[in-house]
Amino acid sequence: MIVLVIALALFFDFTNGFHDTANAMATPIATGAITPRKAVALAAVLNLVGAFLSTEVAKTISGGLIREGADGVHITPEIIFAGLIGAVLWNMFTWLRGLPSSSSHALFGGLIGAAVVGIGLYSVNFGTVFSKVILPAVAAPLIAGASAWLCTRIAYAVTARRDSETGEKLKQGRGGFRVGQVFTSSLVALSHGTNDAQKTMGILTLVLIAGGLQKPGTGPQAWVIVACAAAIAIGTYAGGWRIIRTVGTGLTEVRPAQGFSSESSTAAAIMASSHLGFALSTTQVTSGAVIGSGLGRRGTSVKWGTAGRIALGWVLTLPAAAVVGAAAALLMGLGAPGVILVVVVGIAAIAWMFYLNNRQRVGHHNVVEVEEAGDAVNFPRKRKRRQKGEAR
Structure with a gap:
């Protein structure tokens, strides 16, 4: 059972x-x-690095969400x-x-539902859940x-220019923010690793404690972190293209200055939360920052219908x-047949959703439509090749 939990937890980490x-x-x-492929490759590397920078969130999950050890309430690997x-x-x-729902809240909701059915309402530390x-x-x-x-x-005010004689606004080319976006998006990817990877570390630590393979109150082991x-x-790196x-395009029309601003705000919020041990939803922070940047730029409208769908997903996730989780815990209470049934139904549901995705596939080739994608980060060698091609 512990092996099954470890495998499923790592698959959750993958999703x-x-x-x-x-x-x-x-x-x-x-x-x-x-470009899309370079973006997800860069994010993958920085998520990997960020996962090694902090374990505070992991400790919150393994030792704070579900009561275990000292008061005699022990969560089991089945739960x-x-x-x-x-x-x-x-x-x-x-x-x-x-x-873009919250993977974090999905994890917390699943654990809470399973613990309430499998152990009882008293097993959940609602003070930690709230705070x-x-x-x-x-x-x-x-x-x-x-x-x-x-x-x-501030970004638009600082970069605004007017004609010295007529006082009329000059057309601004704020493409320089594209270069800054590579840096700020890298910060978000790094901070995502410091927060979200910790949640699975906390789960694995929790199951090791529940199985008697680790002492209560200790942090994640080295192999768990890796x-x-x-x-x-x-x-x-697999890329969540949908x-x-x-x-990227469903909430508001994003320009480089907006993207730079939203990513800076997102990274700052997530890194501060990771330091404090808050199990933050990076999805919610990012969506809020994108909407805020859309409201901050004059002439840009926010697609409130899409924002409403996202907000509904936030409310329903937990x-x-x-x-x-509660239904799965109820079935697993039947013993080995229940465990087998949950595994079979779960694998079938995951396979069916992958099948539906492949019928209407979204990938790096059609994720968004932009002009001159990637020009800000092309290497000089590639730029020279392109110029030679144009000359020919």
Whole structure:
């Protein structure tokens, strides 16, 4: 059972990677700051590096969310497996719909639902849930949105120019922000690794404690950190193209200055939360920052219909994953037949969603349509080759 949990947890980490790639790379892809393939490759490397920088969030999950050890309440590997089933299935469903929901809240919801059914309501530390999950979920998108709005206004005000004689506004070419976007999106990818990879580390630590293979109150082991870092990096490289399309072009028309502002705000919020041990949803922070940057640029409208769909996904994520996790825990209470049934149904559902995705595939070739994509980061050698081709 412990082996099954470890395998499913690493698969969840993989889905987290391709589900949340959009958090870092949607806006630079949309503005043409970097090509899609280069974007996800860069995000994969930085997610890998970021996973080694902090373990505070992992400790929150392994020792704070579910009571274990000191008060006699012990979560079992079966309950953790059921919670992961709820998280994975919700992640796959929202990815198929192109909905940037929170992988974090899916994980928390699945675990809470499974623990309540498998142990009892008293097994959940609702104080930790409120202070380190729900409160950041409400505050972080608002803070990131306000910060992105302010940064966008400042960026356009600082770079505005007028004719010295007529006083008329001159047409601005703010393409230089594209170069800055490569840096700021890299910060988001790095911060994503410091926060989201820790959640799976916390799950693996929790199952090792539950199985008696690790002492309560200890942090993740070295092999756990390495395995989780690798899984989220591989998932990131796979690319969550459907969600990249939604965040990059579905919320608002993103220009380089807006992308630079939203990514800076996102990275700052996530890194601060990782330092404090808050299990933040990078999806919610990114979406809030993109909306804030859209409101900060005059003449840009926010697609509130899409924003409403995303907000509905946020609200439904935790309870929906909790219901699936609770149902899985109920079945697994039947013993070996229940475990086999949950595994078979889970694999079938995941395979079916992959099949549906392949019928209407979204990839790097059609994720967004931008002009001169990647011009800001072309290498000199490639630029020379292009110039020779044009001369011919």
